[in-house]
Amino acid sequence: MTTLPEANAKFAVDLFKVLATEHQCDNLVFSPVNLTAGLGLLAYASGCEQADQIEKVLHWDEVKECDKPRSRSLGHSTTRLRRAQEKVETCPRPRPRPEPTKPEATCPRPRPRPEPTKPEPTCPRPRPRPEPTRPEPTCPKPRPRPEPEQPKPCDKRRVIHRPAPCPEPEPEPRCPRRDVPCYECEEPEGIHTAFSKILATLNEPSSNYTLSFANKLYGNKDIAFIQKFLYCALKLYLTEVENADLHNAPEEVRRLINLWVEVQTHGKIKDLLPKDSFDCLAQLLLVNALYFKGQWEVKFDKELTEEAPFYPHYADEKECHSVQLMHRKGVYNAGTIDLCNVQVQVVEIPYKNNELTFVLLLPVDCNAEALEQLEDGLSHEHLLDLSCHLKAIEVDLAIPKFSSEKSIEANEYLNLPDLTDHEKADFSGATTTEGVALTQLVHDAAIEIDEEGGEEPEPVPCPKDRRPRREPVEIRADHPFLYYIVHNCTQSIIALGRFAKPE
Incomplete structure (x- = not known):
């Protein structure tokens, strides 16, 4: 059975191949895990058939099985993980519970219940209650304390006034609010609940x-x-x-959305929606953006960063491209692997505490055909299982210092035409209004790669070894390469992209 991280990685590779074909010469970056969250929300908002279409694109249909047709109510997700089905099979075990009915013969046991009534004679115990009244004579002791402070009598007045306007009717309007957390969004074994746990982990500070x-x-x-x-x-x-006046004030709403995204991403994603990106006929607009910047386990020395030539594909020979190249010698998990009949240098660069890892895929051959062949043959196994083929070796590493951002109208690259069709779209899980369709699913991802990170660890003294020391393996990313950032705990692909040329 396909696991949820595997399904998410399959979706990441599928979309990357579509984007790579459409943008052969450009830098690319998108966030598979965040776009999966956006599509998962749309699936949750959809009726049965439309939800199935979205889940097929996400490969979630490989993670779970449908044992019953889903209703169009909000709790439409009656699908369960196979593990949940196994639990259902074992449900007959509770049947022996009727046996406890035999204790009916033990009904006499309630007779001891009067025993708790025995404490009744102990009612005199409340007599010590007047004892707390004894402190009453001591009350005058605190009274002199407020006397020098005249404001405190005012406080007493406030205390008197507070209960007066607080007749118990006030909690009545709050009662509906208490019911809000009682919503059961999905069965505990549901796919949406499983993915929500991934998002919760990623959102931890x-x-x-x-x-x-x-x-x-x-x-x-x-x-x-x-x-x-x-x-x-x-x-x-x-x-x-959120409801917004998309019909009568599209331009004002667009500016508010852009400002909100800019604030959420610490000013790194600006003007997400260009002018006239949607008109007064817009109905549903899903904004889906992510910003990432991490600190390396061991930082790159800024003094070693140099401007160096970069050799992009499809570039005019007269054009000269340069990039800020960061350098570091150290031990990394690395190796040269045959991927899709292409020799590829792979290196894992860990972030602090190994929470995340930046993985570089650099074709040994500098020509465009090698990179295209790698992109065409890329699979989800490559994203999740490359570590098994690497080993810790000393590397002379040189990678570009860069920031990359890409905004796409994601619904145009996904085979989900019904979402934007007013006659076919079905968002009955989200709204009672009929004829509602998705106008845009706008996805944006921005990442920054620089020298910042932890300090170089102190060298561990090693016993003298007469064997000749091997020269470090050189990995110099001065031509186009692929990369991805993975969250190690959840195996989530935070970002997947191609660096084709300096910007």
């Missing part, structure tokens, strides 16, 4: 990296969202759902 999500679903103000969906979208996908 860390001093070793900055990972910021900016996800929000906007609907025109005439769309009536189901209250339960508002709650579950936030609980499962950490995504707020």
Whole structure:
């Protein structure tokens, strides 16, 4: 059975191949885990058939099986993981519970219940209660304390006034609020619940990296969202759902969205939505953005960073490209591997505490055909299992210092045409308004790669070895390469991209 990290990696590779074909000469970067969160929310908001289409694109249909047809109510996800089905098979075990009915013969046992009534004679115990009244004579002791401070009598007045306007009717309007957390968004074994645990882990604060999500679903103000969906979208996908006047004030809404995304990403993603990116007919707009910057386990020395030539593919021979190249010699998990009949240098560069890893895939051959062949043959196993083929060796590493950002209208690259069709779209899990369709799913990912990180560890003294020391393996990324950033605990692909040329 396919695991959830494997399914997410399959989706990452599928979309990357589509983007790589459409943008052969450009830098690419997107966040598979965040885009999966956006599509997962849309699946949760969809009716049965539409949800199945989205889950097929995400490969979630390989993780779970449908044992019953789903209803179109918000709790439509009656699908379960196979493990959950096994639990259902073992449910007959509770049948022996009727045996406890035999204790009915032991009904006499309640007779000792009067025993607790025996404490009744101990009622005199409350007599010591007047003892707390004894402190009453001591009350005058605190009284002189407030006497020098006249404001405290004012406090007493406040205490008197507070209970007066607080007749118990006040909690009544709060009662509906108490019911909100009672929503059961999905069965505990459901796919949405499983993915929500990944998101919760990724959103835990860390001093070793900055990972910021900016996800929000906007609907025109005439769309009536189901209250339960508002709650579950936030609980499962950490995504707020908000009504906005998309029809009458699209430009004002666009500026507000851009400002919100800029704040959420610490000013790194600006002007997400260009002018006239949507018109007054917009209905649903899903904003899906992520910013990442991490600190290396061992930093690169800034003094060694140099401007060096970079050799992009499809470049004019007259053009000269240069890049800031960072240098470091150290021990990394690395190796030269045959991937898709291409010799590829692979190196893992860990971030602090090994929470995340930057993986570099550099074709040995500098020509464009080698990179294209690598992109065409890339698979989810390559993203998750490359470590098994690497070993710790000394490396003379040189990689570009760069920042990359890419914004895409993701729904154009996914085979989900029904989402944007007003006649076919089905968002009955999110709204009672009919004829609602998705206008845009805007995805943006921004990452920064620089020298910052931890200090160089002190060298460990080694016994003298007469064997000649091997020269470090040189890995010099001065021509186009692929890379990805993986969260090691959840095996989530934070970013997947191609560095084709300096910008």
